[in-house]
Amino acid sequence: MNISKSEFIKILQANADKFEKEDLAGTDVLSELGVDSLGFVMTIYAIEEKLNIKIEDKDLASLTATSTVADFVRVLAALDVNIEV
């Protein structure tokens, strides 16, 4: 299952309060992009909807407020969801 970089950016933009960048780097910190706790939940929901999968809380346990885009992408890759960032 793949999500393109542009699709991933659109999902984050829809769910982050202050996502103003046009591009995304692996080193970007999710919270600094404006992905707050609700935005994170909505981002997960958007990915679940898009791919028709269910992501369990335990799969996300390693992510924290200081997690980067790369950390998030790694977690998703372990679930066989591939995003090229």
Next chain:
Amino acid sequence: MEKIVITGLAVISAQGNNVDSFWDSILAAKSGVKHITRFDPSQYRTQIAAELQTDMSTLLGYSVASHSLNTQFALACASQLVQDAKLLDSPLDKSRIGICLGTGLGGLYYAEEALTKLLQQGPARVNPMCVSFVEPNSIVNQIAIKWGFIGQQLTVSTACSSSANAIGIALDMIRSGRADAALTGGVEVTVQPLMVAGFDRLRAMSPNNDDPENACRPFAVDRDGFVLGEGAAMLFLEKESSAKSRGAKIYAELAGFGSTGGGFHAVMPVADGSDSARAMKEALQDAGAAMEDVDLINPHGTGTKLNDAAEYKAIQQVFGSHLDDIYIAPTKQLTGHLLGAAGALEAIHVVKSLQTHLITPFNALNDEFQLNINYGKPVSKKLYCAMSNSFGFGNNNVSLLFRSL
């Protein structure tokens, strides 16, 4: 007591997505009622409604797609109101601007969608924003978040009189000193499978699917029910001194508010109209007006057998022979019934009538009660005072009285 005036109007409706286009449609007696497209209505007795098909993100020029549909209507309507009342750079203290909106159904339409998903796909597929989308108050808090109006916030739900009550409560909010100004009105999404089915089963809506534009026939001998409409309508209220000091455009005075109960039945009106007559008398008394002052009434006028008969009796009790000198403008014939937003839309009709001194026309009816309903073209008449009636299921009756300035 200082006058409370209306300094802003806004409309999102099937007949136009701003006040001017709505008013042009009303002056041309143009109906917004068509066949339902939002869902397949083929199994329904009534298959028509004044459905709002405009994309709110396109209308606003920025995306509101992440909000529920009723909140999208609210944001699009409030955006117009903020501009019309010139609130962006106004000297008004935002912490003293209240918000009081009415809605009968809130986000019920979304609950239908979410419940379908829950039953078909399980709880993991329910949108995390489901609660926020369903609760009626989202229309109010999203406006507060967007424009920073942080005075008292209220969402009023009294069925079909919701927004009329909201306007009256906003009037009280300013009179009591709790706020200096208030954004008020109503918002409703009605064209949704469950609610249409409910009204369908009550046989409260006209089944005249072959003639949508003439299906709703208020006060007609052959009336056979209402037709749903949806959208949002809002007014901005403030003290006359505030409006004058900041140079705001004043449309009219909101002079009186009457609000009564009937304590009779879940869906039927009190047959003799005594409860709604009390609401009309209260509004007159609140405004310090005599019944002879009234030139125009926008009735609740749904086009159901029982409601129109009861309302006629109520109007007769209050106005007696003066009824011969009053024009009756039953706008639901053209707009459909916006349920909790109906009172606000009809308040705007009344305010525009007072502002322009025009009696708006309707399509010909075989009127059972020989009321002064204007058919054909608009009529010019010097208007001083107009009443708007809104009656809700459960006998929630509201009358609002407006005066030209």
